[in-house]
Amino acid sequence: MLPTSETPARETLADLSEGEVLARIFPRLPGAAAQLLGPGDDAAVLSAPDGRYVVTTDMMIQGPDFRLAWSSPHDLGWKAAATNLSDVAAMGARPTALVVAIAAPPSTPIGVIEGIADGLRDCCEALAPGCGVVGGDLSASDALTLAVTAFGDLEGRGPVLRSGARPGDVVALAGRLGEAAQGLELLFRLAVDADGVPDAELAAALRAQHPEEVAAQLAPVPPIDRGPAAALAGATAMLDVSDGLAIDAGRLARASGVGIDFDRAALGENIERALGGGEDHGLLATFPAGTDLPDGFRALGTVTDAAGTILLDGRPHGQGGWDPYRGWDGSVR
Amino acid sequence: MLPTSETPARETLADLSEGEVLARIFPRLPGAAAQLLGPGDDAAVLSAPDGRYVVTTDMMIQGPDFRLAWSSPHDLGWKAAATNLSDVAAMGARPTALVVAIAAPPSTPIGVIEGIADGLRDCCEALAPGCGVVGGDLSASDALTLAVTAFGDLEGRGPVLRSGARPGDVVALAGRLGEAAQGLELLFRLAVDADGVPDAELAAALRAQHPEEVAAQLAPVPPIDRGPAAALAGATAMLDVSDGLAIDAGRLARASGVGIDFDRAALGENIERALGGGEDHGLLATFPAGTDLPDGFRALGTVTDAAGTILLDGRPHGQGGWDPYRGWDGSVR
Incomplete structure (x- = not known):
């Protein structure tokens, strides 16, 4: 019987050589259309047709970032891919490839690593067809750790930065708010x-x-293909909503030197959850007023000239309650 | 007094926001000449002048890979950069940039992270001028973990693979053998x-x-600039010697379908150490017979047509002792 993510193979990493582990993983991984040279040499070689490439990296660690009782190996591979693909998409780029470093205890069943590989593959195939895994690294550790670096192709377009929003722009979102939280x-x-x-x-x-x-x-399903779609539609700014709408809208506003006024009605019934939830991995973008929003985006509000101010229906939210700056990271202070 | 790697600042990661930590690190990091967009957005953008880029990734974990009693933070940053730069160089490419994900316990003094940043910078400046850190990620973990992904520019040349060695080629090495072990x-x-x-x-x-x-x-000093030099001199195959000369020569031989006959005299007095030592991070390359070897390379032997056979002065080494296949990883079986 072939091992699958549902019936993890029992042999542990300690029973197998690194080469044997890689031989079990590689066939499960998707190839990348951009791959000129894949795994097996000192490094991979990827094509960058327009002479540029987008790069982002992110690490997930057992304990702080996930619990094995809750996440299946497939979930872990899927989420590690999805969150990195989302950062690539948020630049308006099309994801092309991943490299994946995995560290795991020697007692880890090989089926766990195979399940992670299956999750990486299924996520790429579902959310970014043509994107594949072109290389990686395998190490020993006490806590299961996944470090993914993702690449993207801007296809000749300029990257959509956080800093391009202008007063009067429409603020729009692809994806859901608060569900992951x-x-x-x-x-x-x-x-x-x-x-x-x-x-x-x-x-x-x-x-x-x-x-x-x-x-x-x-196992989030971020709207990866909406990143390039937003860029094509003329998005002036965009980011991946990873720390909650309030924090991330604040980042975009500060980077652009603008404010944002959200329509309370557009945020749903549970306003705190919509503003505060983390790990949404939606795409928050701004578009020139009058833009025909691309499929999947819905308007949430407008860009104002009150630099750094996040409002709800034109007013600060709550009675001295919600402080848009609370919880912001220091990079925007 | 400014914090340095010798006097680590006492504030811990738990005392600071992620943004504050990044604000302490970024000024210490070198910029990359290839950087079109650096840290601060969802992803970085790098230039790939010849439409391709080289990618490698590697993870270092406290415990299996290093001990804080032995390695200073500066050593850790240096080594994490050096080993990845070496994989880029082994393709014949010039290293252009790194992204660095660091996970650390909340109790880690910020000075440790600053020291790592200093080590990354000093290694890039010393071994690969123009190469810099263009992005990263910061997470919490129990064990200090560094995941580095490195990029390189082939400058219009083809990558130097492991598979290109031909019978009659000279086998040559840049770097030292056995010293790290x-x-x-x-x-x-x-x-x-x-x-x-x-x-x-x-x-x-x-x-x-x-x-x-x-x-x-x-804090190894691999001969990074010898990688492009070897490519320019017509190297037919090349790899980074990371698991010991015997194992890595075997990999090159198997990938190329050739054998290698080492001159015992060229391997120094301690032959076991030269063949077996790990983490040398020299560059093992093959060149057409008669090639004027580039500075820094010395001849170690010749390529034979006895596929997969590693010899010393034309004979198997030892009396049934040293088995070149022992310790090989499964990928070459």
Whole structure:
């Protein structure tokens, strides 16, 4: 019987040489259309047809970033790919390739690594066809760790920066708000045992009950192809919403020297969740007024000239309650 | 007083926001000549003048890969850069840029991260001028972890693969053999306390006594610029010697469908150390017979037509002793 992510092969990494592990992984990984030279030499070679390439990197670590009781190996590979693809898409680029470094305890069943590879492949095939894994690295560690670097092709267009929004632009979003945070909240509330330890059976039951929220957290589906679509439609600024709409809108506003006024009605019923939820991985973009928004984008508000000010229906949100600056990272201070 | 790698700033990562940490790191990092867009957006943009780029990735983890009692933060940044630059150079490419993901415990003093940044910078400036850090990621973890992805420019040349060696070619090396392994052996023998735990004071004393061997292990100086030089001189095959000469020569031989006959005299007095030592990070290359070897390369032997056979002065080494296949990874079986 062939090992699949559902029936992880029992042999551990300690039972196999690095070469044997790679021989099990490579056939599962998607090739990249941009690949001129793939795995097996000291480095890979990729094509950059317009003489430029987009690069982003991100690391996921067991414990702080995921729990094996909640995430399947397939989920981990999928999420590691999806979050990096989203950063590439947020530049208006088409993702072309990934390199993936994995560190794992020697006791890790090879089926876990195979499941991660399957998740990487399925995510690329679903969200960025033609994008593949062109290289990687395998190391030993105590905590399962995935470091992904993703590449993209601007296809001759300029990158869509955070800094290009202009007063009067429409603020629009592709993707959902607050769902991933809701999934995480549900997991921490309902998928832990009496001692607060993540529990696989409870997580499976929760996932059956709240499939959308839990999947948004464990295996998100960011609107990757909307990045290039936004660029083609003339987006003036764009970013990946990873730390919550309020924080990320703040980043875009500060980088552009503008403000943003959100329409409360566009943010849904749970305004705190929409503004505060993390790991949405939607694309927040601004477009010149009157732009026919590309499919998948919906208007959330408008760009104002009140630099750095985030408003709701023209007013600060709450009665001294919500502070758009609270939780902002220092880079925008 | 400005914090330096010698006097690590005491504030911990837990005391600072991610943005504040980045604000401390970025000014220390070298810019890259190839950088079209640097850190601060969702992704960086790099130039690829000849429409291609070289990519390699590698992860270093506290415990399996380094010990903080032996390696200074500066050493860690240096080595993480050096080993990745070496893989780029082994393709015959000129290194252009790095992205660096760092995961560290929240209790890590910011000075440690600053020291790593200084090491990355100093290594790039010393070994690959013009190469810089264009992006990264910062996460929390229990074990300090560095994941580096490095990029290179082939400058219009074809990549030098492992598979191009031809019978009659000269086998040559830039760099040293066995010194890094000797350094590691010294550290494990003389820089541990009575319980076998790595000890910083003993390591410092050892480094004063054996500076070359210990530095070869903790902060190697691979001959990065010899990679493009070898390509220009017509190298038919090349790789980075990372797992020991015997293993890596075997990889090159198998990939090329050739054998290698080493001149025993060229390998120095300690033949086992020369053949077996890991982490040399020299460049092993083959050149057409009669090639004027580029500066820094010395001949070690010749390529034969006995596919997969590694010989010493025309004979298998030792009396049934050294098996060139022992320790090879599965990828070449």
